[in-house]
Amino acid sequence: MITELYLPPFLYDIFKSAVATIIAIVFTLLNVIIFIYAERKVWARSMQRMGPTYVGKWGSLQLIADLIKLLSKEIIVPSKANRVAFLLLPILVAIVSLMIAIILPYDYVVFYTLQIFQPLIPSVSYLTKFVVSNSFTAGLFIIYVVLGLNPVLILLTGWVSNNKYTVVGGFRAAAQLLSFEIPLLVVIASVVVLTNSLNLYDIVNMQQKVWFVIVAPLAFILFLITTLAEGERTPFDIPDAESEIIAGWNTEYSAAPYALLLMGMYARAFFSATLIAILFFGGWLGPTLPGFLAPFSGPFWLMLKTYFFMILFIVIRAAFPRYRIDQLLSLNWTKLLPLSIVNLILVVIAKYIVLSLGLIS
């Protein structure tokens, strides 16, 4: 049915992108729900609590119930806040977070998983032509260009809410996110030194013989720390430190705008987990699965690595105390920034060693 479809090239491109985008966004939203559920369960277990148990088996429907609750609440706009900006900014935060899903290989994951059904429905192989995430020559760069809008949006969100906690939280968030972007970009530059490409598919295919975590272990550690800080996750969650400033820059939000902000935060953390898997752990590379599962092996390894880092983020959140803002910023400017430049030099040396051993082409 789909194979019969005829469209002019430009419209065909738009149609293809629209299919891939919808798939990627739905996949991201599902994984956000899984992430929050896993976080509540693992976090509760580490405190010897049970976590959600009441709704569904093992509380698995708790997040759906929470979503329905949030969507049926009243949207309260504080009398002192700027009404238009207050309602518009969560939508912008959600857009900035969700549109990155197209660059990450989620459409690849979904479409290649569906290839399992190829013996039953042969036309499903046509879906692999709908993968668009491999067409971004500057994908890695575009991700951080788009995410670079985040500090501005968060600062504005805190400011227009016109509440003492949101203003303090917004300023803290802006200072933290701006500061940690620098080591993050320098670490990404060191990955680019190894690959000579910003395309995520090229970066994965360069790791056929050796994962980059072995070539550049320091880069991986720095990337882990800085993405935790960029995602405002513990131990770097001072922008919404609940015991100091209520909920930071999103104190005044309720109902759907709050759901959007929360979704944006968890979507970014999920993207970070995927990016670590892609940049340092060989993405979808791994042994081929046996039998009819063979087309599923790429998506399987990618998601396995992604969920591993997702659980790691959660365990870090459960295990570490929060930094103070001055400790945090001095950690960044006096330790991470010089270390990232040292790492760049180390990676240049490592590249020549690896090249001479013939491990990357």
Next chain:
Amino acid sequence: MFEFIPLAVALVISAIVAALIVGINYLLIPSSPKDDMRFSPYECGEEVIGEAQVRMNVQYYVYGIAYLITDILAVTIIIWAFYQYNLSISSIVALSFLAFSMLFGILYSIRKRLLRWV
């Protein structure tokens, strides 16, 4: 040029998804009494004292300026890493001049202890 079509499409679709979530919320809102107290800024139930949009610590702006310097440096390094084999001599000189002037700026601000929280 193909890569900008998916980005534009993704922008539109994510805007639609976000607007849809807020729209569903507007459909489901229960009718509620208009009570002024509920719309006052949250301050732990106390009476609101003073203004929220006050002058903040100057330290935040110093980090903003340091960011402006180092962000250009970081992007320069990425360009450098991307084109490592096919850069002309003049562009190497220009990039290193830019990079070293940025590094000088950062070293100056560290030396003057501008990046230390007070």
